[in-house]
Amino acid sequence: MENQEERDTNKKMWIVTPGEKVPKRPRYGDTNSGEAYFIKTPIGYVATHLGVIKKTGRGLDLIPYKNVYTPRKGDYVVGVVTAYAPNGWIVDIGASTKAFLAAQELIRRQGGERRFDPKTYDLTQQFSIGDLIGAVIYDINAQSHAILSLNPEKTTVSPRHIGKLRGYFVIKVHTTKIPRIIGKKGSMIKMIKENIDGDIVIGQNGVILFKGEYEKYLLLKRIINTIISRTFAPGLTGKIASMLGTTLEDGENDTS
Template identity: 30%
Template sequence: MNKSKLKVSDNDIVVPGELLAQGMNYLPSHGTYRLKENILSSKLGLVRIDGKVIKLIPLSGKYLPKKGDVIIGKIKDINFSGWRVETNSAYVAMLSMKDASSDYIPKGADLTKYFEVGDFILTKITNVTSQNLIDLSMKGPGLKKLNSGRIVIIDPTKVPRIIGKRGSMVSMIKNSTKCNIIVGQNGVIWIKGEPEDEYIASEAIKIIEKESHVSGLTNRINEFIKSEKVK
């Protein structure tokens, strides 16, 4: 019998059918399966190894972060050195004090004066480490806290369809609803306008996400917004 051997590490990203381990000493769990003496992945996911048990955290519908991406995050926690940020991904994101503001933030400062738990921010990814940690920055044009408005979360793979060719789709929604719309590359979208217009814009975005494969979608969305506006 072949000696048991682990072929991946904790936090590795794997694709369906990828070999995770050989031998009978390891046990398959969520998102993995055994084929003879091998354990394989059944989906795109993030590897989690707990002793001899191998499982996957699914990444379909989740964002895979890249350095340079501009995303919308939600402040999840505050500690002595900065803020932990939710990014619609399986990764942990941190915004440090030095990257949170152009102003100097002294040690011991009340960090809630800058960002509180629950705040949404438009931020930029400056680094993604091999341990799947994300470093964020608020230093850059347009990066800011997003006050009020409405948040819509979509499958990140549908972001290009929401934006459209040369920004045509999102521009049409903005112009038709008079809303300010920011599309994060992580699939989190911020909409701000009159409440009824925010609702129409968010519904239009959900239709695009659902029907992204349909031809003539721009006209369909245009007609939808017009019909909603006259109600």
């Protein structure tokens, strides 16, 4: 056991399974995903997920193989309306709990001043069951339900990607793959967007939408499948660049 630990401390990356001890106190909270993948036990800190541990300047990070998507404040998500509530819509965002979108949010977005009145407001006229909606999570309530907003105050999401989304191709991936698709400081997605004409939308809940030519959609799907199947491989940006028929500038290729 000691030898294993010693060997691990000398490595920069290694694979862990749940229950395996990590050599030192891991970094908490501020990981890429904002999740803690370690717990303290009587034997020390152990990993709780299957994944790859990366030693960075700031401590240990675990990139999980899979993870249960937990909605967080500020996440841009794409969901499907699944039911009507008395004062809004129930939206499936692929998390373990359903999300809620209040009708008041839509009234505010449409510039209305009045308050929501269930007697006069027809919810079915706005969103029907099965509609695709883009929204930002602005709160998580005590029952762990995500409360959605159509009027986010601080967001980088384009306004046209908020509200009802029509005419998009949908690609569903696991949420742990989203950081890899976006890449370091957005390098991967920037390159994809530059080389594929069309509108690409990425939801933090693992939904990728594309509007454009069907051939471009097939190329995008092929690229995403490559990223998924080689998530932990180094030099992935270079491979994607060759698929897109472009070249990388010096230092652009990530080796992680």
